[in-house]
Amino acid sequence: MTKTANQTTPANRGLAKTPTGIQGLDEITGGGLPRGRPTLVCGSAGCGKTLLAMEFLVRGITQFGEPGVFMAFEETAAELTQNVRSLGFDLDDLIEQKKLAIDFVRVERNEIEETGEYDLEGLFVRLNYAIDSVGAKRVVLDTLETLFSGLSNAAILRGELRRLFRWLKDKGVTAVITAERGDGTLTRHGLEEYVSDCVILLDHRVTDQVSTRRLRIVKYRGTTHGTNEYPFLIDEDGISVLPVTSLGLQHEVSNERISSGIPRLDSMLGGEGYYRSSTVLVSGTAGSGKTSLAAHFAIAACQRGERCLYFSFEESPGQLLRNMRSIGIDLAPWVAQGLLHFHSSRAAIHGLEMHLATIHKLVRDFQPRVVIMDPVGCLTAVGTRRDADVMLTRLIDFLKMQEITALLTSLTSGDESLEQTNTDISSLVDTWLLLRDLELGGERNRVINVLKSRGMAHSNQLREFLLTNQGVELQDVFLGAEGVLTGSARMVRESTEKAASLLRRQEVELKQRERVLKREALEARIIVLQKEFEAEEEVAKRDIDQEQSREETHRQDRDRMGISRQGDKVLQDVEPPIRNHKPPRSRT
Amino acid sequence: MTDELNPTDSSTTAAFEKLMAGTAADDRYVLRLYITGMTPRSTEAFATIKALCEQRLQGRYELEVIDIYQHPQLAIDEQIIAVPTLVKLLPAPLRRLVGDLSNVERVLLGLDLRRKS
Known part of the structure; x- marks a missing residue:
């Protein structure tokens, strides 16, 4: 998600960027805030300016090894520490490690009497001291415009602010300056005049009783950036901006x-x-x-x-x-x-x-x-x-x-x-x-x-x-003459179908059984006829045999009589005429 | 660059007690002038306040000049933003006179010395 500043794409070549580590913001800005230059973050009260600035510093320390300085004009170090503890940022620990310096600048109007010409060298000295004490690469000034409420000489202030931004650039630190949104202008005191490299506008709108935080890059000199309003979220992990830049139709397709x-x-x-x-x-x-x-x-x-x-x-x-x-x-x-x-x-x-x-x-x-x-x-x-x-x-x-x-x-x-x-x-x-x-x-x-x-x-x-x-x-579903049937209708229909098919099957079975029976009956009859035929044949055979043996006996008797009468020998080969006998009588 | 020694705790307490006692006429003044090196504005401010103190507060003031280039931690501790700044620690209330002190009226007002002029 976060690109490192040295990574250059054709879109941002030539302009080094400092990644913020804030979810989504680096995607919108094409890699982060302009390195070594001041960025103005403006917005009305309670829209998350301080948090954005603080997260920029803390993530710089924890993710990118860049120490930071937080110069607070509105809250003391103790208050700040307490406020961001809920986001899991332990500022005390970072200060202990000499990675973070917090300088609370108190501007008390009723203590101040302006007696002539002055400059803001005190601020410069303090900032310089803080930067050197931790070797800071990132600086936050929150909210610089408080100076205008404490010091009345606007001409001096403007000149000094111009000098401050110049000085920050010369110092080579990446700075985030927060400012209150003015009436019809980006900032109440026209700071956008001095910070010309990058301006981020935060907004907190309530529409139909629903609040939405939005972020917009108003200006980012020398680089392409998303120009839409991006919704962002503040939760227990800090800020997350919804990048819409990643939208497109270039996604990988899967065949899985x-x-x-x-x-x-x-x-x-x-x-x-x-x-x-x-x-x-x-x-x-x-x-x-x-x-x-x-x-x-x-x-x-x-x-x-x-x-x-x-x-x-x-x-x-x-x-x-x-x-x-x-x-x-x-x-x-x-x-x-x-x-x-x-x-x-x-x-x-x-x-x-x-x-x-x-x-x-x-x-x-x-x-x-x-x-x-x-x-x-x-x-x-x-x-x-x-x-x-x-x-x-x-x-x-x-x-x-x-x-x-x-x-x-x-x-x-x-x-x-x-x-x-x-x-x-x-x-x-x-x-x-x-x-x-x-x-x-x-x-x-x-x-x-x-x-x-x-x-x-x-x-x-x-x-x-x-x-x-x-x-x-x-x-x-059941598709029948009545159309699509579902539920009970389908079930009723299905059971009707089932019954009809059962009946059909039973009929077929019955017919088959009948056929078998008929066949068996016929076969039985065939056997009976065969047996009868065999019996008839037996009888016929016996009759023939009896007839033959009677004939034999008769011939022998005749021969014996002939011998006894001393008659001529009858030619043996002359067969006596065979009597026709009746065909076998059928029983049926 | 310090013109006089730092006021000790006991002297601060004494001055406070004196203030409580209401002896306004001989209030003890503890002043600190924060400057950045020897710029014309710094020297002018120093000359002005030195002269004023000698003239109006002789014998009952302490004036310390601090170069925040050399003592940046003091600038943080004392909440210095603009330079030069003259801080009136005592008598109360605390005041910060910002600028080169060229506007004498405002200086006197800031130091609560106007009613005597």
């Missing part, structure tokens, strides 16, 4: 696919789920299961060992955990492991910029691979629709730059067209899942379909979306 946490949904998305670092929008009507879908995705991320940051604008973490447990999704172990982090806040608590800044900060701190925002639509409650669109564009771009996969949910109200989100972000997202209710047969059922998914062959089918005790399940 990651699971949505629901196998059937993965298969709808070309079989493999979402693309890494893509943006997924889940839109749907109230109670259509957007959060459940998001929870599945969160679990899937955690199971891959990736950190997941969950922004919830409607439910507290406790409520979310309880509700998800009711459908068998237990998020608590992942929270305990530190892989899942919830950030719950009402959308109306900050302005949009502050939300963006908060998200930025949390993303930087937590380094998630997956970010879930549930729901994004409520952000419109704190800004105009256009503002919300701009904010979400910035957010999506930011997350893409960080190669973070984002899942945004969006509530579609009943009177709106379904394929329209309440912010026009649909064109920005890569994958858009549409959840909706189908009312049929006296009940509402959830269905899901993939409206679009860039770069993959996704299913065009509707799926029924069931919330079971084991989480979300997707089911095929």
Whole structure:
């Protein structure tokens, strides 16, 4: 995030810069404040000038090894120390280490009597002494204009201030001079006249009861810089400015696919789920299961060992955990492991910029691979629709730059067209899942379909979306003559179908059985006939045999008679005529 | 550059007690003049205050001249911004007379000596 001053890009070559170490500010200024030159930080009371200046010094010491001098005109060293202790800055320790010198300059109007010509050499001596005592490279003068309230000779003061800035340049220190904002001018006493290298304006505005801090680089001589107003945040880690300079469409694309946490949904998305670092929008009507879908995705991320940051604008973490447990999704172990982090806040608590800044900060701190925002639509409650669109564009771009996969949910109200989100972000997202209710047969059922998914062959089918005790399940819907059927209607229809098919099957079985029986009967008859035939044959054979043996006996008898009568020998070979006998009698 | 020795603690206390007693006429004055080297403005301021003290506060004043180039820590301790500065430590209240002391009226006013002129 922080570039060192010696690092030169074509944009800032020739002008050495001193990194501030303040989140985002170095990105806007293209590397930091002009090295060895004074920078004016102006703004109205309470907008964070002193803090910015102090953070510049402390980070200079702790991150860049550059000692610093803080010349305070408004607060004593003890007060300053106390004020910044909450940000984790231990000034006493830095002073002890001879890295920091604080000089409180007290200007008391009622003690001072001006008796003639003077100069501010006292200030110079003190500053010089402080700089030399720690070998300071950075100097803060906060707030120099207090001098105008203590000393009345403006002509002398102006001359001396001009000399002071010249002197600071000659000394080669990078200085930050803070000044109160004047009426219609940047500073009350026109200090911007003398500090011409870099002017930063801080602003604290309240719009619709929502306060937003903003920072703008009014002027930065000799370098390109961001010219917008950038929201910034003061929290327990100091200042973080939201850089919008990093926005663009140059982000790396990933071919990696990651699971949505629901196998059937993965298969709808070309079989493999979402693309890494893509943006997924889940839109749907109230109670259509957007959060459940998001929870599945969160679990899937955690199971891959990736950190997941969950922004919830409607439910507290406790409520979310309880509700998800009711459908068998237990998020608590992942929270305990530190892989899942919830950030719950009402959308109306900050302005949009502050939300963006908060998200930025949390993303930087937590380094998630997956970010879930549930729901994004409520952000419109704190800004105009256009503002919300701009904010979400910035957010999506930011997350893409960080190669973070984002899942945004969006509530579609009943009177709106379904394929329209309440912010026009649909064109920005890569994958858009549409959840909706189908009312049929006296009940509402959830269905899901993939409206679009860039770069993959996704299913065009509707799926029924069931919330079971084991989480979300997707089911095929029934497509029949009546159209799409879901829920009980689908089940009724399915069971009717089942009954009809059973009947058909039974009929077939019956017919088959009949055929077998018939065959068996016929075969049995064939056997009976065969047996009868065999019996007849037997009888016929026996008759023939009997006839033959009778004939034989008859011949022998005749022969014997012939012998006994002494008659001629009858020719043996003359066969006696064979009597025809009856064919075998059939029994049937 | 010091013209006289630093006032000791006991003398400061004595002067304070005297002030408390209300003997305004013979208040003891403890003055310090902060200058930056021997610039014309510094020497002019010194000459003016020296003459004034001799004329008005003879015998009851201490005047110390401090060159903050040589003693920068003293400039910090005494909250010196403009130079030259004449600090009236005693009698109370503390006053800082900023400038080359060329405006005598203002000097007298600052030193609470005007009513006597």
